[in-house]
Amino acid sequence: MLARVRTFIVCVLIAAFLSGCATTGGMEEYNDPFEKYNRAVFKFNDGFDKVLLKPVARGYRKIIPSPVRRSVGNFFRNLLEPTTIVNDILQGKFEQAVTDSLRLLYNTSFGLLGIFDVATAIGIERHQEDFGQTFAVWGFKPGPYLMLPFLGPTNVRDGIGLLPYYFVTDPRLYNSDSTINLVLISIDVVDSRAQLLTGSKLLELQLDPYAFLRETYSQRRIDLIFDGDPPLEDFQ
Numbered sequence: 001m002l003a004r005v006r007t008f009i010v011c012v013l014i015a016a017f018l019s020g021c022a023t024t025g026g027m028e029e030y031n032d033p034f035e036k037y038n039r040a041v042f043k044f045n046d047g048f049d050k051v052l053l054k055p056v057a058r059g060y061r062k063i064i065p066s067p068v069r070r071s072v073g074n075f076f077r078n079l080l081e082p083t084t085i086v087n088d089i090l091q092g093k094f095e096q097a098v099t100d101s102l103r104l105l106y107n108t109s110f111g112l113l114g115i116f117d118v119a120t121a122i123g124i125e126r127h128q129e130d131f132g133q134t135f136a137v138w139g140f141k142p143g144p145y146l147m148l149p150f151l152g153p154t155n156v157r158d159g160i161g162l163l164p165y166y167f168v169t170d171p172r173l174y175n176s177d178s179t180i181n182l183v184l185i186s187i188d189v190v191d192s193r194a195q196l197l198t199g200s201k202l203l204e205l206q207l208d209p210y211a212f213l214r215e216t217y218s219q220r221r222i223d224l225i226f227d228g229d230p231p232l233e234d235f236q
Helices: 002-021 035-063 066-079 081-090 094-109 131-137 156-169 178-195 197-204 209-225
Strands: 145-148 152-155
Touching (some): 035 209, 081 094, 131 209, 145 156, 178 197
């Protein structure tokens, strides 16, 4: 656990350094100096998705009944709650941290490890907080837009935020059995892709899917950082 904490501290220092060095020319959807590389990675990810991930997700959706898929999604969303709670605290959202902790408690216990979302049923709203959002709240700039192999769109700040998630707060990796970890991650990836099958059709209709995804990602991150109420002025 100490090693995981050290990893988080290193990530904060790297984010601070890179944010200080990065320059942006306005809103982050236009900060794409690595576009040639990013488009190549996007093409690779798209090919991997079409050849393997999408067919598997379609088969999963066809074979697995909807109530079971819903329970699988609930289970993995419940695993994200510790990350949300940690970032609630780091962002000073202490009241939200309490309600998110109650949500985790209710769904883990009464909801049978999160299989059933009893917290939402009794009116406890789900929040989504991550380390990229926390770094933004702390004042770190997003840096250039990046397309990562397999992981998809991000930016320097959010990409660094993935490190403390995977190495500190991701419950899927706390088991010492690497086989169990791999199975959990694989199921999570397939289930998540199955949930996006309908939405991915919109991407396929775009004249420039890469640019559409870049701008959609950037706007979504702005919305999350400001809890759905972004300022009218350019916050960069």
